[in-house]
Every structure is written in C-alpha cells, then in structure tokens.
Amino acid sequence: MTTPFDAPDWRSMSKPDLDSGLNNSTAVAGSGDMVGGWERRSAEFRAAQSDHLDLRYGAAGRNRIDFFKAGANAPTVLFIHGGYWQMRAKEAFSLFAGGPMTHGINVALIGYTLAPEATLDGIVAEIHAGIDFLARRLPELGGDPERIVASGWSAGGHLTAMAMSHRRIKGGVGISGIYDLEPIRRSYLNVKLGLDEAMSHRNSPIRQTESAIKPMALTVGAAELPLLRKQTADFAGHRARFGLPVSYEEIPGANHFSIMDEMLAPTGRITLMIRQLLERI
Structure with a gap:
C-alpha cells in the first residue's frame, strides 16, 4: 500500500502536466478502438441476455439498470461504469458480466446522469437510489438482496467507494478508481464537473474519516499513469490507517483499459476478487 515511486505530487505540477497526467485516453494508444470493441461485444451480449434490460430506478433518462441473471437466489455484483463522470454508458460494459456470471454471480449494470447535466452530488445520490431499487427488486429477479457488492472502473471506482455507506452494499x-477529487478539481476535467472545494471534499472517499466496516479490494494496473496508481495506493493506505478492511493489488502489465480483461475472464484477477469478496459476506 505504498505510494508508487514514480508518482509525482500533483500539487507541484503545472496545469498542463496535471491535465496530461490524468488523461487516460491519450496515455493508452488505441484506447478508442478498445472501447469500440467493448461496445460491439456488449451489444451482442445484451442481445443474448435481454430479459431484464433498462429497469427504471428514477425519472432521469439514464436512471436504468441492466440485470443479468446467473442463478436463482444468487449474489449480485453491481457494476458502475467509468468515463470521468461525463462520458460513456452502461451499455458499453455488458460483456464484463461474463466473468462473474461464469461463477453463478448475477451482474447488475447501473446508468447515471452525466456531468454537466448532473453534479457529482447528484450522481452519487442516483447510485444510492439505484441500489435501493435493486435491493427491492432482487427477490423477483431471482437474486439475494442480502448479498450485494459494488464494483466499478475509473470514475466507477470512485462511485463504488461512495456506495459503501449504503446499508445494502x-x-x-x-x-x-479516483478517491481524491482535489487533483480533478484543478484539472481540465472540472470544466464539466463544476466541483468547488466543498463538493470535492465531501465526495472524496480519501477525506472521509468514518466509514462502515466493510471489505474493499482495490486494484490498479502497474502500467497505468502514476497519478492513477497513486490514487489507489493512497486510498488503500487511508483505509488501513482507519482499520477498515482492504486489500491492494497492482496487476502487472495492465493499463487503464486492458485491466478490464481481468473481469472479462472467468479466471481473471478481478473476477477472483469479486468471488473472494462474496465469500466473506
């Protein structure tokens, strides 16, 4: 849980360097093609698993959940997509349900309103509303409402941490994930997010000193941008200091996009993390 040796202090960086240090799409050559492949394969997956798509949990257009059933009365992992809270959609990530489902784990993918249409306060509230809805509906969908864990990639990792306070998770x-929003607030990403200092602090998991005693597994690719690796390492250290159950792992060779292969594969490290987490509850 130590800070990566090559991670700079964002406070000492110029704004152009900070912007570059947070830009995953630029850092990973071919990332657009990679996401395009996710979208195509996810469309095929949704066509084959179409029984419970776009379940509406709220009034906003993106307030919908896709539920993929793996077994009767099975546990469920709620997956929250990334895109720096301002792009992408749940539909692009359906294929990643395949890994957990191989092991009898239901997968629910949640959509949420993007910035600037929604503030980060509003996005976090939507995720909590979606969890309420999912827990109510799970008995009729075929899942166990007492066994729900959250998972998310990139901004979805942040929203996963913010969901830990929900009693059903x-x-x-x-x-x-992103666990300290202050560098985000000082970067190009804040043009759409519109974070002020107060909103940044109350939505930064690393700045919260009280949290429910629930296990978290935190992972990041060893080939990711240093600032991203530092976010995960620092948050793992934060949880450890406050006596909160946590594990930390860097996946060798994985960049910000290829790391998701570890959830796609039935034997992938992230699939294993989800399985191990569910075995503890």
Missing part, C-alpha cells in the same frame, strides 16, 4: 471492488 456489503463490500466493494474498486478498479483504477
């Missing part, structure tokens, strides 16, 4: 897997 029993644990979380954060994948390449």
